[in-house]
Amino acid sequence: MKKYIYLMLTPALALNAYAIFYYAPLEATQGIVQKIFYVHVASAFAMYTTLIAGASLGVGYLIRRDDALDAWSVSAMEVGMLFCTIVLTTGPIWAKPMWGTWWTWDVRLTSTFFLWLICAAYFLLRKAFSGTQAKRFSAIMAVLGLLDVPIIIFAVKLWRGAHPAVLTDKAALPAEMRQVFILTIIVIQFLAWTLVTTRRSIEEKRRVH
Amino acid sequence: MDTLNYCIAGYAVFAGLILAYVLRLFYLSRSHPRK
Numbered sequence: 001m002k003k004y005i006y007l008m009l010t011p012a013l014a015l016n017a018y019a020i021f022y023y024a025p026l027e028a029t030q031g032i033v034q035k036i037f038y039v040h041v042a043s044a045f046a047m048y049t050t051l052i053a054g055a056s057l058g059v060g061y062l063i064r065r066d067d068a069l070d071a072w073s074v075s076a077m078e079v080g081m082l083f084c085t086i087v088l089t090t091g092p093i094w095a096k097p098m099w100g101t102w103w104t105w106d107v108r109l110t111s112t113f114f115l116w117l118i119c120a121a122y123f124l125l126r127k128a129f130s131g132t133q134a135k136r137f138s139a140i141m142a143v144l145g146l147l148d149v150p151i152i153i154f155a156v157k158l159w160r161g162a163h164p165a166v167l168t169d170k171a172a173l174p175a176e177m178r179q180v181f182i183l184t185i186i187v188i189q190f191l192a193w194t195l196v197t198t199r200r201s202i203e204e205k206r207r208v209h
Numbered sequence: 210m211d212t213l214n215y216c217i218a219g220y221a222v223f224a225g226l227i228l229a230y231v232l233r234l235f236y237l238s239r240s241h242p243r244k
Binding site: 030031032033035036040043079085086089090093094097191195198199202205206 | 213238
């Protein structure tokens with residue numbers, strides 16, 4: 001089963017790349033750099049889903065003390081941190097030609113960076129402690145990350161900064177761009193959850209031995 | 210086409226980070242299990 005999922009992932013990514021570079025039209029003012037939008041925003045969605053799941057599973061671990069929940073939690077948190085890193089690197093690469101600067105201390109950017117630091121703290125706690133202490137303390141840190149997520153999502157609406165809102169005006173995105181955007185979200189979610197399940201099965205094997 | 214380099218850099222970073230994580234998973238699956 002796992003083999004078929006991996007086999008499906010490759011053509012899905014290839015089709016997505018084709019859709020981004022050949023099917024989606026070129027944006028009139030930004031030019032080709034606007035293509036970063038698809039992977040940047042879809043990665044942000046993958047970051048939200050994996051980190052929300054990771055923190056929720058951490059809460060589950062705190063309540064039930066079930067090691068299986070911790071294995072799922074650490075896997076989702078790790079993939080979440082990967083996508084957070086992607087968001088924080090592709091963002092500045094897109095910002096430089098558009099805003100003229102790599103970084104600005106806008107609320108959305110700062111709160112996303114704060115989320116990355118929480119993820120780093122999560123893994124530092126797992127290294128610093130051992131056994132149930134590591135699992136318990138890191139789960140508490142994951143909950144702090146969960147509290148930061150709504151700040152990132154609503155930052156654009158609450159405090160008007162440099163970062164644009166993505167899902168406020170649906171009519172702003174032409175049909176072809178919207179189709180490619182939705183396809184990219186689906187493919188990147190598929191990629192993220194394949195990575196989470198693979199990481200979880202490795203974690204389970206490492207714990208059994 | 211001034212921004213083409215930024216576009217290439219963005220996608221290279223995405224692909225590089227995903228590939229690095231896949232390599233980490235490969236390494237973890239082959240490394241000695243945790244005590």
